[in-house]
Amino acid sequence: MGTSILIIAELKGSTLRRVTLEALGVAAALLLERSGDIACFLAGSNKADLELASKELARHGAHHVYVASGEAHQPIQALTSLPPILSIIQELKPQYIIAGHTAYGRELAPRLAAELKAGYIADIISMEEFEGQLQFTRPIYAGKAFETRTFHGTSPHLLTIRPNNFAPVSVADDVEQANVEPIFITEQAAAPLPSIVKNVVQRMSSSIDLTEAEIVVAGGRGARGSDGFKLLQALADELGGAVGASRAACDAGYCDYSLQIGQTGKVVTPQLYIACGISGAIQHLAGMSQSRTIVAINKDPDAPIFSIADYGIVGDLFEVVPLLTAELKALHQ
Amino acid sequence: MKIIVLMKQTFDTEEKVEITNGMIEEHGAKFVINPYDEYALEEALRIKEQNGAEVIAITVGPERSSVALRTGLALGIDQAIMICDAEHGDHSYRIAALLAEVIKPLKPDLILAGLFAVDSGSGSVALQVAQLLQLPHASAAVKLRLGTAEELLIEDAPWSGTLALVDRDVEGDVETVVIPLPAVVTAQQGLNDPRYPSLPGIMKAKKKAIIERYPSELLAEANQDDLSSSLTVRTALFPPSPRSAGKRLSGDASQQTKQLLHSLIEANIIQRGGN
Numbered sequence: 001m002g003t004s005i006l007i008i009a010e011l012k013g014s015t016l017r018r019v020t021l022e023a024l025g026v027a028a029a030l031l032l033e034r035s036g037d038i039a040c041f042l043a044g045s046n047k048a049d050l051e052l053a054s055k056e057l058a059r060h061g062a063h064h065v066y067v068a069s070g071e072a073h074q075p076i077q078a079l080t081s082l083p084p085i086l087s088i089i090q091e092l093k094p095q096y097i098i099a100g101h102t103a104y105g106r107e108l109a110p111r112l113a114a115e116l117k118a119g120y121i122a123d124i125i126s127m128e129e130f131e132g133q134l135q136f137t138r139p140i141y142a143g144k145a146f147e148t149r150t151f152h153g154t155s156p157h158l159l160t161i162r163p164n165n166f167a168p169v170s171v172a173d174d175v176e177q178a179n180v181e182p183i184f185i186t187e188q189a190a191a192p193l194p195s196i197v198k199n200v201v202q203r204m205s206s207s208i209d210l211t212e213a214e215i216v217v218a219g220g221r222g223a224r225g226s227d228g229f230k231l232l233q234a235l236a237d238e239l240g241g242a243v244g245a246s247r248a249a250c251d252a253g254y255c256d257y258s259l260q261i262g263q264t265g266k267v268v269t270p271q272l273y274i275a276c277g278i279s280g281a282i283q284h285l286a287g288m289s290q291s292r293t294i295v296a297i298n299k300d301p302d303a304p305i306f307s308i309a310d311y312g313i314v315g316d317l318f319e320v321v322p323l324l325t326a327e328l329k330a331l332h333q
Numbered sequence: 334m335k336i337i338v339l340m341k342q343t344f345d346t347e348e349k350v351e352i353t354n355g356m357i358e359e360h361g362a363k364f365v366i367n368p369y370d371e372y373a374l375e376e377a378l379r380i381k382e383q384n385g386a387e388v389i390a391i392t393v394g395p396e397r398s399s400v401a402l403r404t405g406l407a408l409g410i411d412q413a414i415m416i417c418d419a420e421h422g423d424h425s426y427r428i429a430a431l432l433a434e435v436i437k438p439l440k441p442d443l444i445l446a447g448l449f450a451v452d453s454g455s456g457s458v459a460l461q462v463a464q465l466l467q468l469p470h471a472s473a474a475v476k477l478r479l480g481t482a483e484e485l486l487i488e489d490a491p492w493s494g495t496l497a498l499v500d501r502d503v504e505g506d507v508e509t510v511v512i513p514l515p516a517v518v519t520a521q522q523g524l525n526d527p528r529y530p531s532l533p534g535i536m537k538a539k540k541k542a543i544i545e546r547y548p549s550e551l552l553a554e555a556n557q558d559d560l561s562s563s564l565t566v567r568t569a570l571f572p573p574s575p576r577s578a579g580k581r582l583s584g585d586a587s588q589q590t591k592q593l594l595h596s597l598i599e600a601n602i603i604q605r606g607g608n
Contacts, residue, residue, distance in 0.1 A: 075508065079469060103503045107472050110460035114429055119564030122455035135568055141452055144350035145357065148569035152562065193469040194492060199509040209504050239603070250522075257475070257523035258505040263346040263451050264368045264522060272602050283346040289576060293602050295593060310579035311596060313589045323590045328603075331594065 003036030004092050006156075008085065008099035008108060009057055009065075010076070011042070014049040016056055018212060019100035021168035023161055024060045026098055026127070028169050030134070039064040039092055042182075043081045045074035051182060058180035060169045067182045072192075078107035079195045084185045086115065094156050101160035102211075109160050119151045120158040125165040125269070138162075142263035142286040163212040164269050203256070208242045210259065215241030215272045218261055218288070221248040222277015222298060222317055229255050231321045232276055238328045244268060244288075246278045262287035276317040280305030297321070334386040334479075334495075336377045337436055338410070339446035339459055342394060342401035343367040346451055355570055366401045369447025372520035375527040376477055377445050378409050384479070387411050391435060393428045395419035399543055406538035407530035413543045416551070423453060424563040427548075429461030434551040436466065442495065444517045448473050456519075463517040471510050473521035476500035479514070487511055 005027045009020045020040075027038045040062040044050045047069055054065040068084040085108070089097065097112060099105030101123045113120035124136040125146075135148045136159065151157040210216065217236040219229055229243065236243045244266070245259040261268055263283040273291035278284060280296075280303055288294070289308055296309035297317050306312045313320055344350065345363040352358065366374065377388045390405040392398045393416040402413035416431050436444065444463070449456030456472075463470040478498040482490035485498045492513040501508050502521045530538075552560060580596075582589040597603045 075503075077510075078472075103473065106456050107460060107470075110425070110455075110457040111464040113426060113457065114461035114464035117426060117564075120425065120455070120457060121565050122457060130568075140454060141344065141350045141357075142454060143573060145352060146571050146573060147567050148571075149565045149567050151564070152566045153564050193467065194513050195469050195471070196490070196511045197508060198487070198498075198511055200503075201507045201509075203506055211504075256505070257521070258502050260522060272597070281347070282349060286346075289573060293597070293600065294576075295597075306581070307578045308576040311593055312579065312581045313586075313593065314581065315586050315589060319586045320590060323586055324594070327590050327594055 003031055003034050003096075004094040005030060005036065005038050005096045005098065006088060006092060006094040007038065007040045007062070008097070008105060009040045009042040009053070010100055010102060010104055011044050011049065011053055014046065014052075016053050017100060017102070018168060019102060019161065019163040020057075021060055022163065022166040023098045023100060024057070024062065025166050025169040026159070026161055027096070028061055029127070030096055037063040039066060039088065039094070041066050041068070041081070041085050041088055043068040043073040043076050043084070045069065045071055054180070054182035059171055062180060065180060065182045066185055068185045075197060075200055076104055077195060077197065078104060078111065080192045081108060082111055083190050083192050085112065086190070087185065089116065089156065096155070096157050096159060098159045098161065101162050105160045109158050113158050116156055118156050118158050119153060121149050121151070122160050123162050124159055125162050139267065139290070142267050143290050144263070144286045162269070164214070203258070208240070210242045210244055210261070211266055211268055213242035213268070214270050215239045215274075216244045216261070216268050216270045216288075216291070217241055217274045217276065218244035218246065218278060219249050219254070219276050219317075220246035220278030221252060223249055223254055224277075225254050228277070228318070231318065231325075235274070235321050235325045235328075238325050238332070239272075241270070241272070246284045247281070275305050275309070276321055278305055279303045280308070334380070334384065334443065335439065335441045336380060336386050336388050337439065337441040337444045338370070338374050338377045338388060338390045338405070339432060339444065339462070340370045340374065340390050340392045340401055340405065341367045341447070341450045342392065342398040343450055343452045352570055352572055357570070364397060364400065366404055367447050367450045369449060369451070369520055369522070371447075371527040372522065372524045373445035373447050374405060374408065374410070375525045376520060378528070379525065380479065381409070389414060389439065389441070391416065391432060393418050393431055394422065402543050403538055404530060406541045407534040408528065409534065413541070414546060415543050416546045416548070418548050421561075421563065423565075423567060424560070425455065425457045425461060426564055427560040429458050429465055430560060431548055431551050432458070432462050433465040435546055436462065442514045443479070443497070444468070444515070446517065446519050448519045448521050459517055459519050468515055468517050469512040470517040470519070471497065471499035471501050471512055472519040473502040474499045474518050475502050475507065475521050475523045477518060477524065
C-alpha cells in the first residue's frame with residue numbers, strides 16, 4: 001500500500017479556500033516519487049456547492065473526496081466535522097493529515113492529535129527533506145524565531161499549514177480527472193460533542209481574510225481613530241487587500257481586535273505590507289516582518305518600523321494614503 | 334461552580350528572542366502570564382465575583398512557572414496547582430494528558446484557557462484536554478455568558494442545566510454558539526480587560542500554598558504508556574533572516590507616492606492593472 005494523505009478541505013462561501021489548494025500542493029510534494037492517494041474531506045450544507053468543490057478538488061489532484069453534507073455543517077464546525085473525519089481516518093489510515101491553519105483547522109487538528117495520539121506540527125511555512133527525513137519549519141514567538149521539527153513515532157502525522165506560504169497545486173490542463181465522484185458520508189463513528197451555532201454576524205467588510213490577504217494595509221496609533229481606518233480601508237479596497245492594525249490602534253478602540261497583527265493577534269506574511277502610522281514595537285514586528293515587501297508611512301523619521309521597511313515615506317498618512325488611493329484609481333482606469 | 338484556568342508562563346511580548354547554543358536564551362528575560370491566558374483568568378475572576386465560583390489555576394512547566402501561579406493567587410484565584418515538568422515543554426500530548434489527569438477528579442464545570450500561547454503558538458493543549466476529557470468547546474471567545482436556557486433566553490436548547498453562550502471570533506466574523514457545561518472555552522483578545530494585582534493581593538499571595546504534582550505519579554495513575562519521548566522533535570532553531578532598511582523616498586507627498594507605485598509595479602508587486 002502506498003502513502004495515503006488526507007486533506008481537510010475548506011469552503012469559504014461557495015468556493016474552496018486557497019489554503020486548501022496550498023494543502024494539495026503540500027500533499028503532492030509529500031507524495032513525490034512515491035505511490036499513494038490523496039483524499040479530501042469536505043463539509044458543508046449546500047449540495048450543489050459541495051459537488052462543484054469536489055470536482056475542483058479532483059481537478060487539483062484529489063483521488064477521493066469524502067463529503068459530509070447537511071444543515072449541521074452550516075457553518076462548518078470542528079465538533080461536527082470530527083466524527084466523520086475520524087471515520088475516514090479509520091478507513092484510510094493516512095500517513096499524513098493536512099489542514100489549513102485557519103479557525104477551523106486549528107480547532108480540528110488538536111482534537112485529532114489527542115484522539116489519535118498523533119504528532120502535530122502546527123502552522124508550518126515550509127518543508128524539506130534532509131537525510132531522508134522530512135523537516136517542517138514553523139515560526140515560534142510569532143516569528144521572532146523559527147524552528148524545524150520532524151515527526152517521531154508512528155503515523156498518522158498531523159500538519160496545519162499557514163496560508164500564503166506554499167504554492168497552490170498547479171493543474172495539468174490535459175488531465176481530466178472527471179472520474180472522481182464525491183463519496184457522501186452517511187455513517188459516522190460517534191455522535192458529535194454537543195454544540196449549536198445560534199447566529200453568525202459577518203463583520204468583515206471585505207471578503208478577504210487578513211491572514212490570507214496578499215496585500216495588507218495596516219494602521220497604528222497614527223491613524224488617530226476610526227476615520228483614519230476608513231482611509232486605510234479605501235486603499236486596501238483599491239489594492240484588493242485587507243486592513244490590519246497594531247495593538248496600539250486596537251487598544252485605543254480605533255478598530256476591532258480581530259484586525260490586530262503582532263505577537264498577540266495575527267501573524268501575516270503578505271506580498272505587500274503597508275504600515276501606516278505604526279511605530280514598529282517589537283511585538284508588532286513579530287507579526288509582520290516576514291512579509292515580502294514592507295512599506296512604512298510615518299511622520300516620525302526615527303520610527304523603528306523604517307529599519308525593516310523596503311520603502312519608507314516620512315510623511316502624514318492622512319496626506320499620503322488618499323494620494324496613493326487616488327493614484328491607484330487613476331492607474332486602474 | 335468550579336472553574337479551572339489553564340495557564341502558561343511565557344516571555345513578555347516586548348522581549349527580544351535570542352538564541353544561544355541552539356536554545357532560546359531565557360537568562361534575563363522577563364516572564365509573564367501568557368496574554369491570552371490572562372483573559373481566561375480575568376473571565377474566571379469575573380464569574381467568581383458575579384455568581385460565586387471556585388477558581389483553580391493549573392500550569393505545567395519548569396520551576397519559574399510558579400511565579401505565574403503566584404500572580405494568579407494575588408489576583409484572587411482560590412487554588413494553584415503546579416505540574417512540575419521542566420523537560421517536555423513542546424510535547425503537547427504529554428502536557429494535555431497530565432492536565433487531563435489532574436482535572437478529571439476535580440470535576441470542573443468550566444475550563445478556561447487562552448486561545449494560544451504567544452511562544453509556541455500552536456493553540457493545541459487546551460483543545461487536546463477537551464478531547465481527552467470528551468468535553469465540548471468554544472474557541473476564541475470574545476463574550477461569555479453562563480446560565481440556564483431560560484436565563485440566556487435560548488428557546489430551543491436540547492439540554493438542561495447550565496449552558497455557555499459564547500460569541501466567538503471566527504476570522505473576524507462573530508459566531509454565537511451554545512454549549513452545555515462542563516465545557517472548555519478559550520479566550521480571544523477583547524474578551525475582557527485583565528486587572529492588575531493589588532499590593533495587598535500580592536502580600537496575601539505570598540503566604541498561600543501552591544500544590545505541586547509530578548508526572549511520575551500522574552502518568553502512573555493514568556496507566557498510560559511512557560510519554561517521555563515526544564511525538565515531534567525539534568531539529569533546528571534559528572532567528573528570522575535579518576531585514577535591513579531599504580529606501581527612503583524623497584520629495585513631497587505626491588512625488589513619494591508616485592515613486593512608491595512606480596517601484597512596486599517595477600518589482601511586480603502590484604502587477605495587475607486592476608483587481
